[in-house]
Amino acid sequence: MKILHLADLHLGKNVVGLSMIDSQRYVLDQAIDLCKKEGIKHIIISGDVYDRSIPPEEAVTLLNSFLSKAILDEKLSVYMISGNHDSKERLACFNGILEKQGLFIDSNINKDLSMHKHTIEESGLKINIYSLPYIFPGEVRVLSGDDSIKDFEKAVIKVLDNNKLDDAVINILNAHYFVTGNEEPIRSDSEVRTSVGTIEQISYKVFDGYDYVALGHLHCPQHIGREAVRYAGSPLKYSVDEIKQKKCFTIIDIKSKNDISINKIDIKPLYEFVYLEGTVDELTQNSEVKDDRIVFFRLTDTSHVLNAATRLKIKYPHYVGLEYINIKDDVDGSEAGLSKEEGFEELSTSEQFDKFFRFITEKDLDQTQKDAVQSVVDELEKEA
Numbered sequence: 001m002k003i004l005h006l007a008d009l010h011l012g013k014n015v016v017g018l019s020m021i022d023s024q025r026y027v028l029d030q031a032i033d034l035c036k037k038e039g040i041k042h043i044i045i046s047g048d049v050y051d052r053s054i055p056p057e058e059a060v061t062l063l064n065s066f067l068s069k070a071i072l073d074e075k076l077s078v079y080m081i082s083g084n085h086d087s088k089e090r091l092a093c094f095n096g097i098l099e100k101q102g103l104f105i106d107s108n109i110n111k112d113l114s115m116h117k118h119t120i121e122e123s124g125l126k127i128n129i130y131s132l133p134y135i136f137p138g139e140v141r142v143l144s145g146d147d148s149i150k151d152f153e154k155a156v157i158k159v160l161d162n163n164k165l166d167d168a169v170i171n172i173l174n175a176h177y178f179v180t181g182n183e184e185p186i187r188s189d190s191e192v193r194t195s196v197g198t199i200e201q202i203s204y205k206v207f208d209g210y211d212y213v214a215l216g217h218l219h220c221p222q223h224i225g226r227e228a229v230r231y232a233g234s235p236l237k238y239s240v241d242e243i244k245q246k247k248c249f250t251i252i253d254i255k256s257k258n259d260i261s262i263n264k265i266d267i268k269p270l271y272e273f274v275y276l277e278g279t280v281d282e283l284t285q286n287s288e289v290k291d292d293r294i295v296f297f298r299l300t301d302t303s304h305v306l307n308a309a310t311r312l313k314i315k316y317p318h319y320v321g322l323e324y325i326n327i328k329d330d331v332d333g334s335e336a337g338l339s340k341e342e343g344f345e346e347l348s349t350s351e352q353f354d355k356f357f358r359f360i361t362e363k364d365l366d367q368t369q370k371d372a373v374q375s376v377v378d379e380l381e382k383e384a
């Protein structure tokens with residue numbers, strides 16, 4: 001029996017102002033095709049379904065269309081948990097009704113610390129899928145009344161200890177946490193580190209009783225400690241430091257309790273996400289021929305080029321940033337930040353805000369908004 005393991009979809013995400021929605025739709029359609037081709041009947045989604053707790057409309061529409069295709073058209077069942085980016089309440093809305101259709105959304109554990117459990121019985125196999133969504137140590141501390149629970153590992157151990165496993169069946173845990181092994185896990189800039197002051201790391205050893213641990217949270221597909229403790233990773237590259245990563249679909253192929261193997265299938269993105277190196281002049285030759293790859297530029301020019309970004313964007317509409325690799329101060333400028341844009345520092349405060357607003361919303365301020373910003377700036381400058 002095969003299960004598709006997905007995680008960290010981050011539907012609705014923008015990468016440096018660039019919407020990923022078309023790429024996300026493309027990848028989810030690919031997932032459906034893969035299920036048809038491989039005879040996969042079940043999908044696990046390990047959290048961070050949406051990028052934000054209040055997702056944009058197009059993200060909700062996309063999830064709806066994906067789940068409808070999977071569940072209504074293809075008769076798949078889907079087991080989904082919330083991650084640190086999701087709103088528990090919004091994601092799990094209507095879950096009692098949806099379970100009847102084969103859509104299991106869990107964003108909490110029960111008050112007695114038991115996890116929601118879903119059983120699959122198929123081709124002579126019995127599988128229990130346990131849901132351990134992203135919950136804070138404080139929640140487990142309150143539920144258990146155990147004041148010694150201060151970090152994520154202790155909280156998770158407490159929950160797992162309260163869930164006795166049936167060792168005769170195949171046990172899968174669906175979880176969204178920062179799990180570590182003997183080696184340092186590969187991290188990415190697009191993972192937001194949420195818990196200030198609380199130790200996030202959980203040892204993979206905590207999950208020893210499970211035959212497969214479907215993880216979400218880290219965006220690079222990888223196993224932690226042992227083969228069967230695995231991050232599916234985000235299906236797309238969501239930050240510049242992920243350009244070198246290989247994104248894949250993770251298929252769990254279960255023949256028996258002692259014969260579980262992993263099959264990784266490369267994901268074909270709608271647009272490749274690449275580094276391009278060269279001078280602005282070299283890179284903007286034949287500007288009339290568009291290049292639709294998502295590009296972070298490593299410029300070899302030895303001095304800053306006027307309007308570099310504007311010129312590059314004509315040929316490369318999916319521009320996400322640049323750095324000058326031959327200018328000393330810029331060598332570490334791997335972040336495609338707005339403040340790195342040429343001439344930004346020289347602008348007045350309200351002009352900077354204008355740019356910032358456009359960067360975030362892709363809209364210009366109207367006159368009323370401009371006046372409001374100007375009056376706040378004037379006031380602040382007066383105070384200063």
Ligand SMILES: [Mn+2]
Pocket residue numbers: 008010048083085191192217218219
């Ligand atoms: Mn994530």
